[in-house]
Amino acid sequence: MARTIMASLLEDIKKCGDRHWLIGCDRDELIELAEHFYLEIIEQSSQQNSPIIIVAESNPIRFLAGFLAACSASCSIFLCNPFWGEGEWQQVFDIVQPDIVWGEVKKQKSKAIIPNSEFRIPNSSIMIPTGGSSGKIRFAIHTWDTLSASVRGFQTYFQIQQINSFCVLPLYHVSGLMQFMRSLITGGKLALFPFKTIESGIIPDIDPEDFFISLVPTQLQRLLQIPNLSNWLAQFQTVLLGGASAWQDLLTQARDCGIRLAPTYGMTETASQIATLKPEDFLQGYNSCGRVLPHAQIKVIDSKNQILNSNEIGTICIQAKSLALGYYPDLLDRVEIQIDDLGFIDDRGYLNIVGRNSDKIITGGENVYPCEVEAAIRATQLVDDIAVIGLCDRIWGEVVTAIYVPKSQSITAIEIKAAIAKSLSKFKIPKYWISAQKLPRNAQGKLNRKQLKAIAILTQENRDRDLSNLTIVETTGRSR
Incomplete structure (x- = not known):
């Protein structure tokens, strides 16, 4: 089924020519590039089966073209951050042996370290990067089916047929990619604009009431500091907020501006959000992550794996149709993924996140x-x-x-x-x-x-060294 969907993907994109679904970019250029990339795959496939592809394009049109071509050809694709440094690219090429690389990457000599020689990447896998902030890059293994399940859950939860997305987030990240997927699968519109363009005050000529926009807290904070942009933001149908925990002052400020905010809970492993607070609840004063979306289930357990009652803090456990198959390269052939988050479900059935157990x-x-x-x-x-x-x-x-x-x-x-x-x-x-x-x-x-801990340790060591030097000076002074 998924293979049939992917094989017809490019044809479906071509048929969208009668409607202006892509805003801010050239649709014809996207199709032309996607066909070019697809032919490159076919040529490579004549030499060996199912080439493995890395896409690290900073240009959104080139990124989407590569993504569509790889999915259409049922290839396994690794989505990568084009702005990774040499050390991060070293990690990637140590664990991934790509046949095709699209984008300007700082390629290193590969050590060909494959964690499990018997493991084979499932055909048509979509590898989305995660864990880079910890210094170790790995990829969540998704498929067209897991990403589609996330879209359908979103569509049902918000009771909407066509999802129009206004995207200012990077497409290689799950939060950006899923905005494209929602628009594509539901026949909605996709507006692509750099966040810096919006922040500079250049507002596209679209009707915000028809769109969902996704932001992270720092982006929301910066837009709220500019009056005309906060007014513009308040016109959106829904402003999804995720990626990191939002602070109370920021939520209060957004509410005071009348912004239809929808704080979310999700991660790369779940193909974006699995719980969302609806804007109506937010404007009434609620600050939780809201209810669980219909394609997912969440329970809260204690250290003995016992399910906890309402308002009791424990570890978050997730089951979802959108759940990744596992990690590459650390955890392979895994159906269940351990979540480190702590939280509770309140009397209304709303999810509340307290923090991470490791933190x-x-x-x-x-x-x-x-x-x-x-x-x-x-x-x-x-x-x-x-x-x-x-x-x-x-x-x-x-x-x-x-x-x-x-x-x-x-x-x-x-x-x-x-x-x-x-x-x-x-x-x-x-x-x-x-x-x-x-x-x-x-x-x-x-x-x-x-990195924060390293800064704190260095500061502490410098302070201890200064105090030590001060003690020596005082002792010398007394001896004199």
């Missing part, structure tokens, strides 16, 4: 979830950005550490600490405070906690 800080035997502390610090409006992590400590096990970007140079950690004194338990208040000019975040706004 949890245990200090003096007490559990501290960074997102709660970060939310309290943001609420003071004394910082532009904030991250909370745990640092190893021989007395407490871990100590809560805040790395923050102050609103102004005059704001001190003492001032912020005093502002949160009444809103958090004493053990949750950061012991160490580190001021920074900018926090390391990826394109989706997610914090790179590994």
Whole structure:
């Protein structure tokens, strides 16, 4: 079935000529390039079966053309970030032996490290990158069927036939790719515009009421700072918000602007969102991730795998028709994927995310979830950005550490600490405070906690060294 769908994919795109479904890019150029890439695949296929393809195009038309051609030819395709550095490309070429590479990549000499010599990539697999922020790139193994299941779940949940998507996110990322898939499968429109173009004030001549737009929190924050863009954003049918946790102040500001926000929960492994708060609920004051979409099921379990009751925090477990087949190259032939997120389902049946189990800080035997502390610090409006992590400590096990970007140079950690004194338990208040000019975040706004920890450790070592030098000077002075 999937093979038949893919074989006719290019023909279906050609038949869309009577309707202006692609906005911001040239549809004819897309078809011409897709046919060119398809012929290249056919030529390569005459030498060997089912070539493996890497697509790393920064140009959206070239990216979509490569994607459509590979899917039409039933090839396995690896979607890659064209802006990866040499070290990241080294990882990719160490684990992927591509036959065709589209895009300007920093190709390294491959070591041909294949984790399981008996493993073969399933035909027509769509490999979507994940895990890059941790320093180790891997790919979630999807198929046309898993991506289509996500689209159908979205379509049913919002009770809409045609999905029009306004995309400002990278297409190699699941959040961008699924906007294309929704438009393609449902016969909707796709508007492609760089986020920087929108941020500069250049607004396309379309009716926002007909479109869904997807943003990450940092993008939403930047648009809300520009009055005419916040007014424009408020005209959209729905503004999907995902990719990273949103802070309370940002949600309040969006609500005050009348933006039909829909906070979502999902990941690369689930082909985008599996839970979404509908705009009507958001505007009424709810801040959860909403109900689970019809193609998925979520349960919350404890450490003994027992299902928890409403409002009890535990590990999130997911079953979904859109779930990836596994990871390449780490976990192969896996049907179930372990999720690290912690949360609970409230009395309304809405999903609430607390944080990640791996990010949890245990200090003096007490559990501290960074997102709660970060939310309290943001609420003071004394910082532009904030991250909370745990640092190893021989007395407490871990100590809560805040790395923050102050609103102004005059704001001190003492001032912020005093502002949160009444809103958090004493053990949750950061012991160490580190001021920074900018926090390391990826394109989706997610914090790179590994890099944050390295910054904090280096700062701590420098502080200890300075104190050590100070002690020597004072001792010398007394001896004199």
